Amino acid sequence: MQKAMLYDISLFVTALAIALGSAALLVDNLTFLKALFIYWLFSSLYYSLRVFYKNGSTNIEYGISYDLSLVLFAGPLGLFIFETIYRFTIYFYRKLTKTADPSEFTDTFYNIGSFVMTNSLAFYLFRLLYDSFQSIPFGFWILVFLLACITSYLSGTFMVIVFLIIGELKSSKEAFDFIFKRVSFLDFGKVAISNGLLYLFLKDGKWELLIIVFLLNYVVSRSFYEKSQNIQTKLERDKFEQMAYTDFLTGVHNRTFMDKKMAELSESGEKMGIVVTDIDKFKGINDTYNHAVGDRVIQHFAATLKSFLDEDDYLFRSGGEEFTLCLRNRNFEETVALVHKIQNAIESSSVNTEYNGESISIHYTASFGLYYYRVNEYISMEKAYILADELMFDSKQLGKNRVSYINGLANKEEVLV
Structure with a gap:
């Protein structure tokens, strides 16, 4: 100085x-x-x-x-x-x-x-x-x-x-x-x-x-x-807004942004598929390896989900290993086909990561619940999300790695086994 x-x-x-x-x-x-x-x-x-x-x-x-x-x-x-x-x-x-x-x-x-x-x-x-x-x-x-x-x-x-x-x-x-x-x-x-x-x-x-x-x-x-x-x-x-609305682990929107965006979309009156999906047996991955490996699986899951979405679609990390999707501008058949496509892609892919200094490859699956309806025609968006979550739970009960769905426009429930 x-x-x-x-x-x-x-x-x-x-x-x-x-x-x-x-x-x-x-x-x-x-x-x-x-x-x-x-x-x-x-x-x-x-x-x-x-x-x-x-x-x-x-x-x-x-x-x-x-x-x-x-x-x-x-x-x-x-x-x-x-x-x-x-x-x-x-x-x-x-x-x-x-x-x-x-x-x-x-x-x-x-x-x-x-x-x-x-x-x-x-x-x-x-x-x-x-x-x-x-x-x-x-x-x-x-x-x-x-x-x-x-x-x-x-x-x-x-x-x-x-x-x-x-x-x-x-x-x-x-x-x-x-x-x-x-x-x-x-x-x-x-x-x-x-x-x-x-x-x-x-x-x-x-x-x-x-x-x-x-x-x-x-x-x-x-x-x-x-x-x-x-x-x-x-x-x-x-x-700062992006930081407040972004999940730090996966980079996708978080639950806070999901609540905000659903409140906005609830006024749209559009046809939409609400999908709730969850990694199967995720606790076993954490228990077998560690949370760092579990985090890597969640990141891979989020990236795979995001890769199938269009610009107008939304992906949220709604909690833990659970994610919620808003699939827009598709009819019911197209929406179901897309969810099946995502399910098959996850089933056939693997996560390459390290554990105890060695390279490992982890295969995993996910269960899906889809509720398709016209926003606010009969039920609120919050209710549609709850129904999609219940359908995802049905997929878990039926053996996991499945898609359960309801076409709310036809007032008809179908479950894929």
């Missing part, structure tokens, strides 16, 4: 030397103070819209910077004054809001040093190359775009040195990707256009247009930020 602190301070001292060694402010004091206040105000407002992401233990800030336009207008000394005031404003804000990192103080010196150094280089390159680019169509904008790229790549290089010092860089490819791939050319374009316009308006003293550019950037960024936050909130909500 001491090496990182020395590195941060060395960048700051170098930036200070560059600022003091450059010419004085390129504009009069009153004009600079006016520009300084506007840049400080909008940069501080924009701070809340910046994105932070972690690289190891390091928080990295990502967002548009207006430094390039200010250094071209006021010179390195003017930029150093702005960066010092702005970065310590952020430092005290984060301390007051208790969001500061442990290394926040030295990070402040790093930010001042790195931003002043990179943009000071851009300042001298601009002065060196400006006349040459004037003969090229859109030469000014091409030059500003190139300077935006250079400052970004140099800033990335400074960060890579930090990662090397604290030991969080794993490979040269990771360093290369961080320097050259973390920012897109669209981002460079946004930085170049914003800073180019700001510089031109500063140079011509068009303060109203300068403020309009800042406001436009802020409004657009605020809009995208809120949309991204809404999307992120929805993704997190969907993720």
